[in-house]
Amino acid sequence: MRFRTVLAAAILMAASAGSACAADAGVEFWYGHTGAASAAIQTLCERFNSTHAELLPMRCIAQGSYEQNLQKTVAAYRSGKAPALVEIYDVATPEMLNSAAVLSLEEFLQAWHKVPQDRLLPAVAAYYNNADGTLWAQPFATSTAVLYSHADQLAAAGITQAPDTWEAFGAALVALKAHGSKCPSVTDFGPWVWLEQSSAVMGAPxxxxxxxxxxxxxxxxxxLMQSVAQWMADGLLIDQAATRSGGQELAFASGDCALLVGSTGASKLIYSADSGDVNANFLPVFAGQQRAASLPGGAALWVLRGQSEAQYQTVAEFLMFLREVSVQTLFSQATGYLPVTQGAAAAALAQLPARNATVVGLNTLALGHEAKAFEVRPGFTTLLRLAWQQQVWSALARQKPMADALHEAAQKGDALLRLFENTYGPSATNKGVKP
Structure with a gap:
């Protein structure tokens, strides 16, 4: 009842500000995708509008990248012109939880008497809970990290299976190069894979x-990063910029490179090359380590304050529509993103090959009850990623030892933690649960 009162007050305030005029134009959903993913979202929106003609239409508007969408959303909210629904990428979750701009998804759906028939995957939903377990956002374009391999190239180099340890990964790189490969593995050296996902599966806080x-x-x-530096120095791990395509996914998909540590979200592009020998595998861990779950990446949908009752009705119905198994399956097949509901995940696991990226991604997310990489979800992770990347590149360029580079990145990260606390309060970081 308390939330209904708050929601009603928000609706009255929005109406007094002229939101009824905005309602006539439909309900805006802003997202951060281009290309095939954007086309898939537009297809979903058209399908929703055609089957919910009694509601205000959902207007799905691309806003560029995740970062651009976040910046535009902040600016629009401050000016009183925010969309009703917005897609925000994973690392901005603490900022969203600590803002006054969003409504709790769980309480919002309860207020509209919506009870999802297909529950979200626990490992994915937990990332968007706050400390008391309340769900604040609906997972949407979800991905995780896997190791892609060209089975034929591995076999030609005498490698019988994809490496499941970092020691085996290094040995595979040596064998591939000895067999004549000019690109045993390719990477963009991004922190999402090499810092966050690799640490998660190794159970390393x-x-x-x-x-x-x-x-x-x-x-x-x-x-791991000392090994990465050595692999790069030895010509075993190739920077994507040094490949013909200039991109790690294209370099792997074309067969120029044998291995890729990358996102399940890239699987649509990778499989489009139709090489026939691509397998997805769990990320390696060091020998003797107990494998843990990977992290859900990608983005989630947040309901913003300041909309009319009619607009919120459309949002509630749209969120339920997106949870339908058929819709989840359609979006996953069109984009490579993972299904996020239990029913849709079960269907994918039953229908797809064992080494498909979607199957492997779902299985690695489900390992254990929680990932250990983030005991508490930290704020300003986007800036921490930048600090890590700058320092790691200086080490890869042999300007400093990797140990010194990571230490400097950690120190910059500590300063960001203090800044986050000063911005949102000393308990802000603890609003995140263990994902």
Missing amino acids: LLSKDATQWVFDQGPHLR
Whole structure:
């Protein structure tokens, strides 16, 4: 009842500001995709509008990249012109949880008497919960990291299976190069894979237990990145910029490179090359480590304040529409993103080959009950990624040892944690649960 009162007040305030005029134009949903993913979203919106003619139409508007969409959303909210529904990428979750701009998804759906028949995957939903377990956003364009391999190239080099440890990964790179490969593996050296996802599956915390310090400058991550630097120096791990295509997914899909540590979200592009020998595999861990779950990446849908009752009615119906198994399946097949409901995931697991990226991605997310990489979800992760990337590149360019580079990145990250606390309050970081 309390939320209904708050929601009603928000609706009255929106109406007094002239939101009824905006309602006549439909309900805006802003998202951060281009290309095939954008086309798939437009297809979903057209399908929804055609089957819900009694509601205000959903207007799905591309706003460029994830970062551009976030920036435009902030500006629009401040000016009183925000959309009703917005897609925000995973690392901005703490900022969204701590903002006054969003409505809790769980309470919003309850207010509109919506009870989803197909529950979200626990591993994915948990990322968008707050500390008391309330779901604040609906997972949408979800992905995780896997190891892609060309089985034929591995076999030609005498490798019988894709490497499941980093030691085996290094040995495979050496064997591939010895067999004549000019690109045993390709990468963009992005932090999402090499810092966050790799640490998650290794069960290596990135933050101290009290969430006051970054600790990736020691332990498994330091060991991995020192190996990465050596692999690059030896011509075994190739920067995507040095490939013919200039992009890691295209370089792998074309067969120029044998291995790729990448996103399940890239699978649509990778499989489009139709090489026939592509397998997806779990990310490697070091020998002796107990494998843990990977992290859900991608983006989720957030309901913003300040809309009319009619607009919110459309939003509630649209969110339920997106959870339908047929819709989940359609979107996953069109984009490569993972289904996020239990029914749709079960259908994918039953229908797709065992080494398909969707199957492997769903299975790696389900390993164990929780990922250990983030004991508490940190704020300003986007800026931490930038600091990590800048320092790692300086180490890869042999300007400093990798240990020094990671230590400097961690120190910059610690300063960002303090800044986040000063911005949102000392307990802000603890609003995130263990994803």
